[in-house]
Amino acid sequence: MESFTPYLLGAGMAVLLGLDRTAALQIMVSRPLVAGPLVGFVLGDPLTGLTVGMLLELLWLCRMPVGASIPHDDTQITVSATTLAIALSATIGSGAGLTLGALLIALPLGKIGQHVERAVRTQNERLPAAALARLQLGQLPAVERLHLCGLGNFALGALTTYTVIVLVGRWLILSGAPFFLDLLTTQADWIKLALVLAGVATLLQALNVRRAYGLFFGGFLLTFLLLGVLR
Amino acid sequence: MMISGTLSASLRRRLFCRSFLLQASWNFEQMQGLGALFVLSPLLRKLYQGEELQQACARHLSYFNTHPFIAPVILSGMAQLEVNGAGKEEIEEFRQLLMAPCAAMGDAFFWGGVRPFAAVVAMFFALHGSLLAPVVLLLIFNLPHLLVRIVGFSKGCELAEGVVDFLARCRLPDLAIRLKQATLILLGILCAGLTHNTLNFAALPWQWGGAIIPLVFTLGWLARHRLSPLLLALLLAALILVLPGLY
Numbered sequence: 482m483e484s485f486t487p488y489l490l491g492a493g494m495a496v497l498l499g500l501d502r503t504a505a506l507q508i509m510v511s512r513p514l515v516a517g518p519l520v521g522f523v524l525g526d527p528l529t530g531l532t533v534g535m536l537l538e539l540l541w542l543c544r545m546p547v548g549a550s551i552p553h554d555d556t557q558i559t560v561s562a563t564t565l566a567i568a569l570s571a572t573i574g575s576g577a578g579l580t581l582g583a584l585l586i587a588l589p590l591g592k593i594g595q596h597v598e599r600a601v602r603t604q605n606e607r608l609p610a611a612a613l614a615r616l617q618l619g620q621l622p623a624v625e626r627l628h629l630c631g632l633g634n635f636a637l638g639a640l641t642t643y644t645v646i647v648l649v650g651r652w653l654i655l656s657g658a659p660f661f662l663d664l665l666t667t668q669a670d671w672i673k674l675a676l677v678l679a680g681v682a683t684l685l686q687a688l689n690v691r692r693a694y695g696l697f698f699g700g701f702l703l704t705f706l707l708l709g710v711l712r
Numbered sequence: 713m714m715i716s717g718t719l720s721a722s723l724r725r726r727l728f729c730r731s732f733l734l735q736a737s738w739n740f741e742q743m744q745g746l747g748a749l750f751v752l753s754p755l756l757r758k759l760y761q762g763e764e765l766q767q768a769c770a771r772h773l774s775y776f777n778t779h780p781f782i783a784p785v786i787l788s789g790m791a792q793l794e795v796n797g798a799g800k801e802e803i804e805e806f807r808q809l810l811m812a813p814c815a816a817m818g819d820a821f822f823w824g825g826v827r828p829f830a831a832v833v834a835m836f837f838a839l840h841g842s843l844l845a846p847v848v849l850l851l852i853f854n855l856p857h858l859l860v861r862i863v864g865f866s867k868g869c870e871l872a873e874g875v876v877d878f879l880a881r882c883r884l885p886d887l888a889i890r891l892k893q894a895t896l897i898l899l900g901i902l903c904a905g906l907t908h909n910t911l912n913f914a915a916l917p918w919q920w921g922g923a924i925i926p927l928v929f930t931l932g933w934l935a936r937h938r939l940s941p942l943l944l945a946l947l948l949a950a951l952i953l954v955l956p957g958l959y
Contacts, residue, residue, distance in 0.1 A: 504736045509853045515846040535838035540941040545823040605739035628750040631737025674910045675948035682931030683941045690892045700900025708908045709918040
């Protein structure tokens with residue numbers, strides 16, 4: 482029997498972890514590798530969260546939150562994929578297939594997060610003008626409250642992204658599970674390798690240093706040969 | 713006006729804690745502008761009153777954009793200049809002088825250097841199913857993060873405009889390059905371990921791992937030609953799901 486509680490707990494985590502992305506602290510609890518196990522821990526299955534986080538961590542690692550650039554919302558993808566995988570395990574059975582299914586469905590849906598965050602930042606544009614008006618009235622505490630309103634906007638944005646991914650994702654998983662669950666389970670190891678390799682390739686491009694490929698392949702070949710010999 | 717020439721410890725603490733919320737109202741118009749005023753407002757309230765306070769706040773409510781972790785250096789420097797009774801042109805010049813270089817330095821060091829390094833080290837733990845992975849990532853990232861925030865803030869209070877020389881001596885861009893190189897080597901080791909394990913599980917000869925090299929080259933080439941990580945990931949997953957059906 483599917484419970485509503487994991488979705489509610491997931492929503493709370495989505496807001497808390499979403500704030501860490503830009504608006505507050507930025508101590509990196511919003512990184513997939515941290516957010517996944519944290520959500521999993523709250524929902525009672527940290528290892529599912531760890532799997533989701535591990536597969537997502539490298540994909541957008543070097544997309545910098547610089548200036549007006551808005552990176553893909555990998556935090557909400559992690560939170561919603563972990564929540565879906567754990568919440569639906571009671572209905573369709575847990576396993577690597579469901580975890581990967583939730584992740585692969587949440588991945589493209591995460592694009593919504595970029596649009597939502599752009600809307601939040603646009604919405605925040607009215608705050609400086611409002612603050613100036615309050616200043617002219619001599620209301621400095623009100624100016625400080627306006628700044629914290631921005632925090633509320635970011636929280637609302639995180640919640641919106643999470644809700645959309647979870648609602649659409651849940652429907653897609655439940656209607657598609659009979660078709661893809663077994664296939665995903667049998668190919669789980671290869672898909673995990675592929676997702677990590679996709680992340681590695683994007684990192685190799687983004688880490689803009691001389692001899693990047695030389696350093697990478699040097700590390701790879703030495704380790705691989707060593708492991709092969711020791712096998 | 714404040715009588716003492718230095719910021720009091722309690723005021724320093726308040727300003728420092730507020731710097732963690734610098735980006736709460738991030739927007740495309742002033743970016744961190746309102747946040748900068750939010751951080752400095754306890755000091756401005758102490759220094760000015762009435763009309764003067766309004767004018768001081770209005771001065772600080774303008775475009776501000778730098779790296780959030782290095783921002784405390786600039787903000788504490790500005791706070792010290794305010795306490796020293798520096799003119800508004802001098803404070804504005806200080807802020808304009810530091811914003812862009814600090815942003816570039818912070819982006820290269822934290823987003824380009826420390827974060828990938830911390831993530832790749834933590835991935836070693838994650839691939840072994842260890843729940844220490846998030847702890848490792850948080851520790852490796854936040855040690856330099858908090859160090860730069862704390863030291864930067866206190867140096868800004870201590871040195872005011874002299875903080876420019878201090879920042880130059882930190883050599884953060886050089887450190888970022890070393891971190892990136894270490895990350896690339898670790899990434900190679902990580903890939904080798906993962907490939908080896910996957911081949912083991914699939915009971916395939918380990919020599920097949922050689923195929924990873926051209927695959928990573930191809931994926932890197934696709935990434936360079938603007939194929940997004942999302943498409944890359946979905947394309948690979950689709951290939952793996954479809955290929956077995958074809959044979």
